[in-house]
Amino acid sequence: MSHTDMSTPFAPPIRLGLLLIPGFALMGYATLVEAFRAANTLSGRTLYTWSHVSAQGAAVEASCGARILADAQVGARIDCATLFVFAGGDPRNFHDPATYGWLRALARGGCAIAGISGGPYVMARAGLLAGRRATIHWEHRPLLAEHFPDVAIESGLYVIDGAVITCAGGTAGLDLALALIARDHGHALAARVGEWFIRTTPRDAAGPQRQSPAERHGTTNRVVLQALATIEAGLDRPLPRTQIAAACGRSLRQIERLFQAELGQSLAQTMLTLRLDSAAHRLRTTDASVTQIALDCGFASAAHFSRRVRQRFGVPPSGLRKAVGQAV
Known part of the structure; x- marks a missing residue:
């Protein structure tokens, strides 16, 4: 995979393929495509061209309801340096052997394959991530880890492992696009594109996908943060409150x-909330049984777990399982 930089004035444009999986998130798609469009505009040249692909060759509906027309169908001969796979929602819902075979054929032919948001899960199903370093949107990480334990999952914004590229999606798509533009055409152009989209502070590939615990919980109190870290480290076997206090060097x-x-709530209420939130996330993003998730989150029985879930979320565990997360 070799590209020509700006020093070659009449180099042909780099061709990109955009494979849209039904339910893909428009944010992850737009941040990438708009960055390449801006590179063309700001350079005054057609540096990148792209075509849209779908499994059936028909228009594909994003998670927000917007529909994008496809230029080609999976299986077509497509000349591209990189094919981006956009998926969101629940990538388990997409299962198409023809698509997997096509992706493998493109990879064998030297095309880089890049998964965005839930796209890495589609790539893993195609056998493209075995033994590779990869990232994925944090909502999908438990699912990828459960089904593909041979993938070395990282928690950063994007990972470039040779011709295999993975990205967490959302605004991380812009970070990945800028890295690719810098590689292809220099850092100066990438910086201009970043400014075009009011992105003045570069983010490293290994940067965090989620807020820090202080930002997430709305506190900077060192003792409270230490207690929260202790709780989150032992969700499967909740410690007695006195032990949590002792671990922080404080009385209960x-x-x-x-x-x-x-936080405006007791230690016990916080512990229960964190356990239920963890369980809800696992219900949405893994295939583990309700009983297994209950045990993994420190509940004595599935019945007790179900009562607590209904009290907090207003639905039984099965209702949360159907409420698929819409990762960006």
């Missing part, structure tokens, strides 16, 4: 006062 009464002041 002091910890309780801090939690009420910083």
